[in-house]
Amino acid sequence: MDTTAMFSLTYGLFVAGVAEGGKKNACIINTAVQATAEPVRMHVTMLKENLTTQLIRKKGSLTVSVLSLDCPLELIGSFGMRSGREVNKFDGIDYQTDGNGNPYLDKNTVAYMSLNVASVIDLESHYLFICDVVEAEKTQKGQPMSYGDYRTLKSGGTVGKEGAKAGKKHWVCSVCHYVYDGKIPFEELPDDWTCPVCQKPKSVFILED
Amino acid sequence: MDTTAMFSLTYGLFVAGVAEGGKKNACIINTAVQATAEPVRMHVTMLKENLTTQLIRKKGSLTVSVLSLDCPLELIGSFGMRSGREVNKFDGIDYQTDGNGNPYLDKNTVAYMSLNVASVIDLESHYLFICDVVEAEKTQKGQPMSYGDYRTLKSGGTVGKEGAKAGKKHWVCSVCHYVYDGKIPFEELPDDWTCPVCQKPKSVFILED
Structure with a gap:
């Protein structure tokens, strides 16, 4: 088995956010997908040992902010490359708060969703959270960043996306x-x-x- | 809630394949992600009413073929826009067979995975299959097609992806x-x-x- 074949799967790039017990925290995730349309549900896979994951388990809700293609790489690094156990990741970051009191990003994003956890599947190293979508709004115009886009940009490459009929309804x-x-x-x-x-x-x- | 905000989530584009009871079938899916690395597991969300889904439930295994960016749109249409109840979707299609006897595509793809279903989560309209990855191989050089790429190409647009350090280890x-x-x-x-x-x-x- 060639495990690098797994790298060909496509993912988005998101910030999962939560506020619980006076602590606001967030981390970068790449597996957030729509599960069903009726009802509107999503599922999210998260590493158990992350502080954000543990706070979501307690709180029973989270936000998902969908990062935009022009999101600064430093912002991604500040949420992804350090633990909320050591720093306050929201220092100096513009954010809003959803109906559950959880933080989400309205800048450098194209949308956010507010999720209530309906059930939790134990996947050994990860939890799979199956969630009801209770809010979903577009934030800014633009295109979402995929995890592949992020890897390309991070290695100094360029990403061009152009819809010939962009803007047409x-x-x-x-x-x-x-x-x-x-x-x-x-x-x-x-x-x-x-x-x-x-x-x-x-x-x-x-x-x- | 603006449900079109959900369209900003990023997905790949895959063919899910299965052979069961003398019937070979396959359909297009966009939600196939890695669940955990140790063990190597993936999860796949599929509409219950699809014939492919019903055959996978019986068989307990499937393949996932990862479509490449240069995959002809007609091939995607032939797997996605008609039911295997009416046609043999593999007529005139080059395919290989994995260790479980399930068909996968080695052309117009960058990789394939062979999955054994470990558990099934009922999501009302869909099943979520949590699977052990038992084979995973790259098929051809190139980049995977995302669902967003497909939508852009289908509306006559262009998709450019260039890694400045492409080819560098x-x-x-x-x-x-x-x-x-x-x-x-x-x-x-x-x-x-x-x-x-x-x-x-x-x-x-x-x-x-």
Whole structure:
């Protein structure tokens, strides 16, 4: 088995934040994905020994801030490369607080989600938190940074992403994220038309910028 | 809650494959991530109603093929936009078979993994399969396609990724994937040096192309 083959999996780059017992803390995570659309749920995998993970276990909630492609690498380093046991990671950082009192970043991000932990799966070295999404908002315009983007930027490379139709509105399935690109204008499709990927009805589509 | 904020999460793009009871089938998935490094485990989230999902439940194993950035969009469409209940998705497709007899793609991919299902978490519309990785190999040179890349390409855009130091060997933590970039050559670091991200010992680092 070539374990470096595992490096080809794609991840995002996020800050998981929590405030519990007077302590605010956060760390960098790369595995935060949507689990289901109805209800809106996410799951997050986190190293047990991290202080942030332990505070989330106590609190039962967390935030996920989605870092933007133009996020300074120093910011990522300040959340990822040191422990909240030794420093206050929020010193000098602009942040907001969600309905649970947990901190999230509204700068250098494109969105944040506020999560309530519904169940915890024990994966030996990690916990898998299955969570209800109770808030989700866009923060700033821009593109999210992937973990691959971060590695490329960190080694001095460049990352270019350009959508030819960027800025054009499009109809997207709110369940599976399929983007409608048929020749017939979306509005003129019959009412019994269904998403070709997940077979959900036309009514679940939303017009996205 | 703005559910379109959920679209900012980053995903890969994979083909999940299985052969069970004389039927070979596969579908496109975007949530396949590494769960733990020791043991090497992944978890995969799949829509219950997909035929592939139902065959995986019976068989207890699957393959994950990691699609490459230059994978033809038609190939993705042929696995993602129709059901194996109506067609044989492997007609005219080059594939290989893993140790469990499950099909995977060695063309238009950068890697594949062979997974044994260790446990199944019921997420209402989806199953979350927690799996032991029993095979993992690189297939072809190139970069993986992310779900965001796919959406950009599908709307006529371009995706450029260039690592300034591409091709240069580097030391990477096999546990958390941190890439060493300090001034001291890696080989000269003291034996008690630990990964600044996950605190694992120097010995878990591997030299990657």
